[in-house]
Amino acid sequence: MARTRRARPVKLVPDPPETPTRFDPAPAVVEHETVWDGIDAGADVEVPAHVADLDLRECRWTGADLRGREFTGLRARDTRFVHCDLSGAVLDDAVLRRVTFTDCRLTGASFAGAQLDDVRITDCSADLTAFRMARATAVLVEGTSLHGADLYSLTAVDCAFLRCDLGEASFHEARMAGTRLHGSTLDDVRGAMSLAGTRISADQLVPLGVALLGVLGVEVTDG
Template sequence: MKLVAPKLSYIEKTSFEECLKKMKFQDVHIDQNIQQRTIIQDLTFDGCLFENIDFTKVSLKHLDLIDVTFDKCDLSNQNFDHQYLNRVQFKNCKLTGTSFIETNLKDVLFDHCQGRYSNLSSSQLLNVMFDHCDLQEASFYDANFKKIQFNETNLIQSELASLHHKGLDLSTCQIQGAMFDLASLKGLIINDFQAVDLIGILGVKVK
């Protein structure tokens, strides 16, 4: 699966403080944490690289992300609901409880991320890859999947009901205890061992 990578050709290293003075996050590389508690809202991050940033003291509200890479960042419990993410990469990030409800994601990579309890309910995902991620107890309820790839991802006890997909392949993933409905199972690609986990949904008992 080929994703369109973020375009970060002209970024310059700067600080959070400088960007906040101008209220502009465009073509910047930030690798130092902000010290004071801050709210960043109603902006677009465009052409940004964030490295080793802990967003615990930062509240992100109503942000669109275009051509952005988060590398080894903590974005736990941040809210990206109802937003637009295009050509975004989350690499080795902590996304515990992070919310993407009713969000449009296009050409987005989640690579070796910790996303337990994350919420992508009713989201639109086009050309999105989850590679070696921990998404235990995450929710994808009523999500619309188109060109989605899950590689070696932990989906134990995740919510995968009311999915809209065509031939979703979860054969390399852990899906024990995941919640499906009959409609979401249609067209799903799984391996022989996973079939045992899902057969109970069909009302069949293995003797």
Template sequence: MAARRGSAVRSTATRKAREPRSPVPPAEVTLFEGAELEPESELEALAFYSSNLVDQDASSVTFTQCRLRGADLSASRLDQVTLTDCLVTDSSLANVRADGGSMTRVRLAQCRMTGVTWADGVLRDVAVTECRADLSAWRMTTFDAVTFVGCNLHSADFTNADLRGVVFRDCDLTSAVFHHASMEGTRFRGCNLAGVGDLTSWKGAVVHHTDLISLSYGLAQAAGIRVEDEDS
């Protein structure tokens, strides 16, 4: 049986961090005027400007060189969705479920992604900037050349994710979960790491010295050290 996209056998080598490659722009775009997404549809060089696509149920949809601005796809079920060379700005992906989905050369900026579920998928050359992605779930997803900058990732779930080479910068990762994640070369700078779960998975991660204060309680707990809040 063939392995699923996000569950392939992983190398244990460190993946070097690099900046994501930029999306290839389309020569021109055509305004999308539909009212819904059809399963297995192939959407190319389309502009989804202020599109209302709430609560869609469409698997295996392909977006290629599309532009989404002010689009609302919240509460949609988009399993096996594919985005390639896309720009997504000021849009809502809140509570979207996209198990097995993939993104390649994608930019997401100022988007609402609260509660998004992107499990067992692949993100390659993806930049996520100033997005609200609290309570998001990325279980078993593979990340390659991905940056999260200025994002709210409070209580995000990266269980069993391959995060080697991912960069988190100026992000709120309070109470995020990294259970059994692969984190060799994962970099953190300017992040709030208070209450992060399962620091035993952090072997090989690179943490800026200014982030150690918020991480210190978790490190102490992992080492079996009891921290007293009051003078004894």
């Protein structure tokens, strides 16, 4: 008798960061090729325009001004960013595992080529943020504005964008099958065909249908 192949269970919620019960104070300045282990950093930490090979382990960073900073070789594990401003920050090819962004500004930030595992983005502003060619596993984005975001060639597994503004976001060549989009705005999305296999609610049928008709070149006329 042939065996029935069991479907792989879907991971609905990312694993949370494993943070210590007691943190150590942060250094005054972020330096290149530095490991932060169990550090609690605030807004007073000086961050240069370019930081190379920073490794965050079981850290918490609150109220940081990281606007326009370029982080090359960034690695973060079990780390929480709270009320931080990363507008225009460059985190290309970063490796993030069990990381959360809560009430942060990510407008225009770039995560191109990043590896995101068990990442949670909650109540953030992330318009025009780029996730080009990023690889995301168990990523949950909720209550966040991603208007005009660039998700070109994003590979998403067990991911969800819930109650987000995805208006005018670009999904060209993204692999999104199984991604949950419930409660999110899908007006004028680009690359709508790449949303094949995603999961939506009934109230999202019209805006997504309009986007698909546009891709197919279907015109609605009076006769």
